[in-house]
Amino acid sequence: xxxxxxxxxxxxxxxxxxxxxxxxxxxxxxxxxxxxxxxxxxxxxxxxxxxxxxxxxxxxxxxxxxxxxxxxxxxxxxxxxxxxxxxxxxxxxxxxxxxxxxxxxxxxxxxxxxxxxxxxxxxxxxxxxxxxxxxxxxxxxxxxxxxxxxxxxxxxxxxxxxxxxxxxxxxxxxxxxxxxxxxxxxx
Amino acid sequence: xxxxxxxxxxxxxxxxxxxxxxxxxxxxxxxxxxxxxxxxxxxxxxxxxxxxxxxxxxxxxxxxxxxxxxxxxxxxxxxxxxxxxxxxxxxxxxxxxxxxxxxxxxxxxxxxxxxxxxxxxxxxxxxxxxxxxxxxxxxxxxxxxxxxxxxxxxxxxxxxxxxxxxxxxxxxxxxxxxxxxxxxxxxxxxx
Numbered sequence: 001x002x003x004x005x006x007x008x009x010x011x012x013x014x015x016x017x018x019x020x021x022x023x024x025x026x027x028x029x030x031x032x033x034x035x036x037x038x039x040x041x042x043x044x045x046x047x048x049x050x051x052x053x054x055x056x057x058x059x060x061x062x063x064x065x066x067x068x069x070x071x072x073x074x075x076x077x078x079x080x081x082x083x084x085x086x087x088x089x090x091x092x093x094x095x096x097x098x099x100x101x102x103x104x105x106x107x108x109x110x111x112x113x114x115x116x117x118x119x120x121x122x123x124x125x126x127x128x129x130x131x132x133x134x135x136x137x138x139x140x141x142x143x144x145x146x147x148x149x150x151x152x153x154x155x156x157x158x159x160x161x162x163x164x165x166x167x168x169x170x171x172x173x174x175x176x177x178x179x180x181x182x183x184x185x186x187x
Numbered sequence: 188x189x190x191x192x193x194x195x196x197x198x199x200x201x202x203x204x205x206x207x208x209x210x211x212x213x214x215x216x217x218x219x220x221x222x223x224x225x226x227x228x229x230x231x232x233x234x235x236x237x238x239x240x241x242x243x244x245x246x247x248x249x250x251x252x253x254x255x256x257x258x259x260x261x262x263x264x265x266x267x268x269x270x271x272x273x274x275x276x277x278x279x280x281x282x283x284x285x286x287x288x289x290x291x292x293x294x295x296x297x298x299x300x301x302x303x304x305x306x307x308x309x310x311x312x313x314x315x316x317x318x319x320x321x322x323x324x325x326x327x328x329x330x331x332x333x334x335x336x337x338x339x340x341x342x343x344x345x346x347x348x349x350x351x352x353x354x355x356x357x358x359x360x361x362x363x364x365x366x367x368x369x370x371x372x373x374x375x376x377x378x
Contacts, residue, residue, distance in 0.1 A: 045361040049233035115272040119234030132272035
């Protein structure tokens with residue numbers, strides 16, 4: 001009986017980056033939507049303080065993740081994928097990487113523009129990137145919200161694509177990113 | 188005759204303190220040039236500092252290094268001129284729970300005593316803020332200039348001592364109790 005060569009999986013480091021950042025992003029959407037319609041008060045300040053701390057955590061993780069990614073290629077896509085599918089996969093992953101930086105950076109900029117400096121869990125304060133300016137704040141806020149909408153859309157596509165690979169194509173694309181599983185060649 | 192001498196003595200005693208006063212070095216009078224003076228405070232909100240200024244205030248200063256006993260600083264602040272460079276926050280700060288400017292449109296600080304320190308001067312004065320008067324010490328430096336003088340300094344106070352923060356703003360979880368005050372006054376001789 002021939003021994004099935006184990007198919008390349010995402011490494012433990014890649015999986016950790018993926019799932020930790022994914023969980024933080026879900027948290028960010030939750031905190032932002034909870035804070036959005038509140039009047040300025042203790043509750044809103046507390047929610048936004050957490051949102052900013054998590055956001056800066058994502059930015060730091062994004063720097064590490066990108067650095068790590070530059071020296072560690074992901075496992076190849078399944079052989080049967082068409083050109084357009086490969087393009088879509090690369091494009092969505094590319095957009096994710098851009099957003100991992102753009103979301104926290106626009107958030108940091110809009111905090112600076114509103115003269116609300118960003119503290120990291122009360123441990124230290126990040127420097128302001130721009131001088132307080134109401135018009136810049138409004139512009140940056142719209143940008144941050146637009147990017148959030150893009151992120152949400154791409155994330156839905158990403159999840160649907162992973163499920164399609166798993167249940168429709170029956171390949172290992174989803175499983176190779178899941179911890180505690182083995183990627184065997186499925187028929 | 189005796190009566191006249193007695194009267195003269197009494198008059199002498201009565202006038203003597205006045206002479207001592209006028210002989211003592213008088214502090215020079217100044218007022219702050221509003222356009223080139225700055226009064227700011229720094230609060231801590233959600234772990235991060237924010238700065239706000241008062242655009243309108245008047246400061247009358249009588250100061251001479253060799254006449255500290257007669258020197259004093261008197262500052263009147265228009266609370267509606269508070270500006271933290273964010274409308275939303277300013278609205279809350281001027282509102283009933285924080286400065287309550289509708290009932291307390293101005294704050295007042297007047298020194299009671301000034302003493303020389305190693306690096307400059309320190310003073311204790313009465314601050315009236317949001318209707319509460321309490322002593323607040325300040326540290327400052329006084330520098331004579333060609334056109335007048337410069338007075339720069341700082342103070343630390345606790346906002347809740349003055350009731351600045353009612354309702355949910357009484358909590359110090361998101362907004363610290365400690366507030367720093369900084370001032371830089373360009374003084375011109377009072378005419």
